[in-house]
Amino acid sequence: MLEKKIRTSSMPEQAHKVCVKEIKRLKKMPQSMPEYALTRNYLELMVELPWNKSTTDRLDxxxxxxxxxxxxxxxxxxxxxxxxxxxxxxxxxxxxxxxxxxxxxxxxxxxxxxxxxxxxxxxxxxxxxxxxxxxxxxxxxxxxxxxxxxxxxxxxxxxxxxxxxxxxxxxxxxxxxxxxxxxxxxxxxxxxxxxxxxxxxxxxxxxxxxxxxxxxxxxxxxxxxxxxxxxxxxxxxxVPGYTQEEKIEIAHRHLIPKQLEQHGLTPQQIQIPQVTTLDIITRYTREAGVRSLDRKLGAICRAVAVKVAEGQHKEAKLDRSDVTEREGCREHILEDEKPESISDTTDLALPPEMPILIDFHALKDILGPPMYEMEVSQRLSQPGVAIGLAWTPLGGEIMFVEASRMDGEGQLTLTGQLGDVVKESAHLAISWLRSNAKKYQLTNAFGSFDLLDNTDIHLHFPAGAVTKDGPSAGVTIVTCLASLFSGRLVRSDVAMTGEITLRGLVLPVGGIKDKVLAAHRAGLKQVIIPRRNEKDLEGIPGNVRQDLSFVTASCLDEVLNAAFDGGFTVKTRPGLLNSKL
The missing domain is CATH 3.40.50.300 (P-loop containing nucleotide triphosphate hydrolases)
Structure with missing residues (x-):
């Protein structure tokens, strides 16, 4: 039988020769030999492989x-x-x-x-x-x-x-x-x-x-x-992440119908408005894809399925024949004493009204308190804090950079589980600010233009359990330190990304689309990017470009002017005029 399959198979000539050779060896081999089963399995695989069998493409x-x-x-x-x-x-x-x-x-x-x-x-x-x-x-x-x-x-x-x-x-x-x-x-x-x-x-x-x-x-x-x-x-x-608008469309076109089918529900039993979907996206998920959104919708459907099942059970108890028997037993009751409806004479609760509308209060009952809140304005309520944009394998993320200074010996401390490249960017930032302190009239607590004179600086990147590396935090560190030494607040609606050089140039970085989408998800209004990354904005969805304003910078002067309200105006000293960089 196996030999016939080999003869009728359409395998190439070289493979056919090998199979013929192996079948001859198999005939001479006792079935008790371990190699017999191995050889037979090999020949069966060779016969089963689709050497020339293919499907015809539908090219429409x-x-x-x-x-x-x-x-x-x-x-x-x-x-x-x-x-x-x-x-x-x-x-x-x-x-x-x-x-x-x-x-x-x-x-x-x-x-x-x-x-x-x-x-x-x-x-x-x-x-x-x-x-x-x-x-x-x-x-x-x-x-x-x-x-x-x-x-x-x-x-x-x-x-x-x-x-x-x-x-x-x-x-x-x-x-x-x-x-x-x-x-x-x-x-x-x-x-x-x-x-x-x-x-x-x-x-x-x-x-x-x-x-x-x-x-x-x-x-x-x-x-x-x-x-x-x-x-x-x-x-x-x-394949970048989705915008909020795209997630809403995906949820109502694909995810919600899929979850309703999986949980045995119909649109007549549950309604999830787009406003509720937006609340789920912004308050309960923070991701580039829609996997967590799908899980949250599944949790909502499970909660509604419990209510629907309970309602059907209660409806089953209100059997019409049982109700007729009750009414027959009560014929002796006077006409004016008869109940107006069945619900007046039964202690069974009625089934829930359909459809069940999912609003924010229902979300809070089902999913618990919101997991994410917009905390950008609270985090930037004092000098020495700036918002950067980071790329991760899970999509873009916003990243806070905090700085503080204290009396010391001129040491720079970096915390937040940072990689070597981020540490180098921090040293570049402090060196550039020290070399330009007189130009920008930046002084430490003792009035010295040497910013590290009897002063220690501590830079911290929150979310310390997450490893951070890459050169794109350079402009954020410079802005954070400029805010610290000038005593001015960075705008709370601005995020930035870009690599810096020792001369103050801003170099291009990668992952612009993911970073911009992260800024949009966080509710920010302006994004500062390197000028050589301006071409990457063509891939940004139109609705995101309308909601955000973009500042392209080729040097740190332009970054600082865009990051502070009214530009980066330095503090004046007696005999000096205000200067706007």
Missing amino acids: IRAARILLDNDHYAMEKLKKRVLEYLAVRQLKNNLKGPILCFVGPPGVGKTSVGRSVAKTLGREFHRIALGGVCDQSDIRGHRRTYVGSMPGRIINGLKTVGVNNPVFLLDEVDKLGKSLQGDPAAALLEVLDPEQNHNFTDLYLNVAFDLSQVLFIATANTTATIPAALLDRMEIIQ
Whole structure:
């Protein structure tokens, strides 16, 4: 039977020769030998692999656009790239599958987009979770000389889907490990290289398999932990976080209907207005994606399900036949003494009124007190505090920088679990202020232009449990220290980001879109960015650009002028005129 399958299979000539050789060895081998089962398993796998079996792509660009728009709100850049691939595929069928890598914070829909791409193409979909994989044999397979040998995840996936042109989703490619068993990221180089994967050789098969028709989609939260050689073989598509307006639309288009279906509820039983959804987004979640929002909506649906179930139970007790029997027993009651309604003669509570409206008071009862409050104005109520913008793998975040001074020996203390680059930015900031103290008329508590003369400075970055690193906090540290030594308050609606140099220049930084969205979520009104990052504002959604005003700065003078009300006017001394920088 196995020999017949080998003869009728459509495997390549080289693989067919190997199978014929192995079947001859199998015939001469006693079934009691351990190698008999290994050889038979190998031959069965070779026969089951889809060497030439493939699905036909559905190349309808209009239908694909409609499907992607229905499944995912926003994500314009990502959907545009997918449609470009489909259009080229329609014009040229022998296009090698590109290696797309979706990079973005958790919960923004990277995995679901991969599933939608497979659905759009009409291809089979297979997800391979790479998080925590630290053995290269998971990718390349084991040699058959080992006990318990098996093929790698790529070949296993092809066997599972049964076609040679599926969509493979390599999930969490940035979380690959490394151990004594080899580097799986290095093993992926052959898989993800379009120039090599047409001849991919699994160690278990020991025969080349063509992967060029497979559409590989990788997902990652950050590119920092992906090896450079592997990163070079993938096309990076950034998937940033959502704005508040986009989250509201996603909640009412996708999340709420999904949660209602999962909890057996209908729109006639529960209503969640958009104002309530906005309260959930701003007061109970602080994320770039919508995963926490989905969980909060699930908690609301569970609470409503309890009320609905209780109401149905009480309605069941109010059986109409039971009520008729009661009324028959009471016929002797005088006409004027008869009750007006059934509810007047029963102590059973009526079921809750439908639909149940979820407002802020209901949110507080179900989800508890709000987890996040807008504390920006309270935090900037005294000099020596400024708001910076930071990028994290979970999206953009606002970051407070606090400074204080005291009598001492000119030491600079830094706290908040900082990396080396942030510490260097702090030293740059204090050095630039010391060198320009006379120009800006900044003095310490003793009236000296040497800001560290008998003075210690302490810089603190709150949220001390979170590691912070990167050069983009430079302008924030300068503004914070300028506020401390000038005694002036930084504007409470301004956030900033940018790297500084010793000459006072402001250099560009990354993650501008995520940082701007974080400022928008926090309710700020103005963002200061490096001038060379002005091109990055094109990717900001239109409604966010309308709500925020942007100041592009090329030097620290422009940053300080924008960060303080009325510009950075220095304090005057006798004989000196006010000067505005």
